[in-house]
Amino acid sequence: MSKEDKYTAEKITELRTWTPHLFSFKLTRFSGYRFVPGQFARLGLKKEDGSIVWRAYSIVSASYDEFLEFFSIVVPGGEFTSRLAELEVGDEVLVEKLNYGFLTTSRFEQGKDLWMLATGTGLAPFISILQELDTWEDYENIVLAYSVRESNELAYLDTIEGLKQHEYFGDFAHKLKFVPIVTRENIDGMLSERIPVLLENGELERAVGIKLDAVRSRIMICGNPEMIDDTRKWFVDNGYTISRRSKPGHLALENLW
Ligand code: NAP
Numbered sequence: 001m002s003k004e005d006k007y008t009a010e011k012i013t014e015l016r017t018w019t020p021h022l023f024s025f026k027l028t029r030f031s032g033y034r035f036v037p038g039q040f041a042r043l044g045l046k047k048e049d050g051s052i053v054w055r056a057y058s059i060v061s062a063s064y065d066e067f068l069e070f071f072s073i074v075v076p077g078g079e080f081t082s083r084l085a086e087l088e089v090g091d092e093v094l095v096e097k098l099n100y101g102f103l104t105t106s107r108f109e110q111g112k113d114l115w116m117l118a119t120g121t122g123l124a125p126f127i128s129i130l131q132e133l134d135t136w137e138d139y140e141n142i143v144l145a146y147s148v149r150e151s152n153e154l155a156y157l158d159t160i161e162g163l164k165q166h167e168y169f170g171d172f173a174h175k176l177k178f179v180p181i182v183t184r185e186n187i188d189g190m191l192s193e194r195i196p197v198l199l200e201n202g203e204l205e206r207a208v209g210i211k212l213d214a215v216r217s218r219i220m221i222c223g224n225p226e227m228i229d230d231t232r233k234w235f236v237d238n239g240y241t242i243s244r245r246s247k248p249g250h251l252a253l254e255n256l257w
Pocket of ligand 1 (some may be wrong): 075119121147148181182194196224226227228230256257
């Protein structure tokens with residue numbers, strides 16, 4: 001396979017700015033591009049010297065959308081994200097034809113409650129998973145806990161809220177317990193501690209009204225690598241196991257950077 005066969009050149013069709021450091025973008029989608037919700041793509045940007053810099057990006061959009069959508073932070077001075085943040089509609093982004101990752105519900109067997117725990121842009125794969133009918137049919141309860149530093153960083157609230165009116169998922173939307181968490185502001189009625197703390201003190205369970213339980217609960221974690229380590233440790237210490245390809249367990253994890 002030549003280098004060019006490994007990727008396609010796509011165009012930015014839409015940009016959405018959430019904060020000066022957070023934005024989303026849509027790309028045209030190569031008709032042969034397939035992925036399972038929860039997986040990530042590898043995106044490439046050409047540098048002035050002709051070399052390409054690649055980064056992994058979880059896919060926000062649904063498996064059936066005609067576009068690919070991604071959610072990005074701008075890392076100050078970052079080789080990829082600062083370049084990406086300067087692009088405009090019509091500009092080119094390379095997309096590897098292969099997709100990657102195991103943060104998919106197929107990792108699990110026999111769960112009743114799906115817990116999705118995200119920090120920052122780690123929300124991305126869960127938006128894709130929430131747009132899949134199987135997710136809504138397979139689980140009795142779906143918890144989405146989404147932790148950011150400041151409330152203006154809470155992205156995709158319109159999409160999450162919009163699930164209630166959604167043509168296909170509206171009938172199931174009562175299953176979703178959405179818990180936004182803002183850690184660096186005190187907002188009345190909103191949780192403000194880090195996810196592992198909220199697990200340890202039981203506040204997350206109280207907020208959603210569902211008990212974590214290894215028989216029923218299947219847990220997906222995505223975002224800040226330290227949050228993933230700390231959260232995984234809490235679950236493992238409490239008797240949960242990580243899903244392996246050969247042996248389904250309770251936990252599936254994806255480090256974002
Ligand atoms: P972040 O530091 O990841 O914080 C987002 C949320 O995660 C906050 O609620 C934060 O709580 C919480 N958190 C952080 N560490 C945690 C831990 N160990 N356990 C539990 N929760 C934890 O913030 P961000 O704005 O999304 O990203 C911050 C930095 O990450 C950026 O400046 C960037 O350098 C880097 N980043 C890099 C990439 C990349 O692709 N290279 C991608 C994303 C982010 P607190 O408020 O208590 O910290």
